[in-house]
Amino acid sequence: MRKILVAIDGSDTALRALDFAVQQARYEPPANLHLLTVQSTVNASTAWQIYVTAERLQQIARERASGIFEAATGRVKKAGCSFEFEQLDGEPAETIARRAAELGCESIVMGTHGLGQLGVLIMGSVAQRVVHQATVPVTLVK
Numbered sequence: 001m002r003k004i005l006v007a008i009d010g011s012d013t014a015l016r017a018l019d020f021a022v023q024q025a026r027y028e029p030p031a032n033l034h035l036l037t038v039q040s041t042v043n044a045s046t047a048w049q050i051y052v053t054a055e056r057l058q059q060i061a062r063e064r065a066s067g068i069f070e071a072a073t074g075r076v077k078k079a080g081c082s083f084e085f086e087q088l089d090g091e092p093a094e095t096i097a098r099r100a101a102e103l104g105c106e107s108i109v110m111g112t113h114g115l116g117q118l119g120v121l122i123m124g125s126v127a128q129r130v131v132h133q134a135t136v137p138v139t140l141v142k
Contacts, residue, residue, distance in 0.1 A: 001029065001030070001031065001032050002025075002029060002030070002031035002032070002106055003031060003032050003033075003034055003103055003104060003105045003106060004021050004024060004025060004031045004032075004033055004034065004105060004106060004107055004108075004109060005034045005036055005096070005099065005100040005103065005105040005107070005108045005109070006018050006021045006033055006034065006035050006036065006072075006108075006109045006110065007036050007037075007038070007092075007096045007108065007109070007110035007111075007130070008035055008036070008037050008068055008072055008110075009037060009038075009068065009111075010037075010064070010067060010068040010071060011111060011113070013111030013112060013113050013141065013142065014110065014111040015071065015072070015075070016111060016141050016142070017109050017110050017111040017139075017140075017141035018033075018035070018072055018075055018076070018109075019075060020109060020139070020141045021033055021109040022075060022076060022079045022081055024107075024109070024139075025079075025081045026079065026080075026081065030081070030082070031081075031106070032081075032082045032083065032084070033076060033081055033082070033083040033084075034083070034084055034086065034099075034103055034105060035069070035072050035076070035083055035084070035085045035086070036085075036086050036087075036088065036095075036096060036099055037064075037065050037068045037069075037085075037086075037087050037088075038087075038088050038089070038090060038091075038092040038095045038096060039061040039064065039065070039087065039088070039089050039090075040089075040090075040091065040092060058089075061087065061089065062087065065087035069085045069087075072085070073085075086099075092126045093125075093126045093128075093129030093130045093133055094129070094133060096108060096110070096126075096130050096134075097129075097130055097133035097134040097135070098133075100134060100135075100136055101134075101135050101136070105136055106136060106137075107136050107137045107138065107139060108130060108134055108136060108137070108138045108139070109138075109139045109141065110126075110127060110130065110138070110139075110140060110141070111127070111140070111141055111142075112127050112140045112141065112142050113127070127140055
């Protein structure tokens, strides 16, 4: 079965990218969508500086991923696409590109700008790095 990795972060742009991926997944043969959210790693040695324990940071990441998953699930289920959801910690661009290769995905779909980015003139820095690091085609959605 075809597999498309969809990088989502809860932003409007990421949800538009998800809608695009759902359309692509419905073409014959249908594709399975692998929805991936990546939380930047904050290591425990610096966590004390922001008065949060490493365990609390992990809990916050899980809660945030749960909210992202809920927003995405309704869209995908409504379209009748098969999907799975995964939350990983790490550097987002490297993690997205690596995970697509590990899963044998045919492509990556993601938004041009996500949450928390200060804005790069043409496209977000994560999207830009994924384009350079990925070994499969990357579709960017505005």
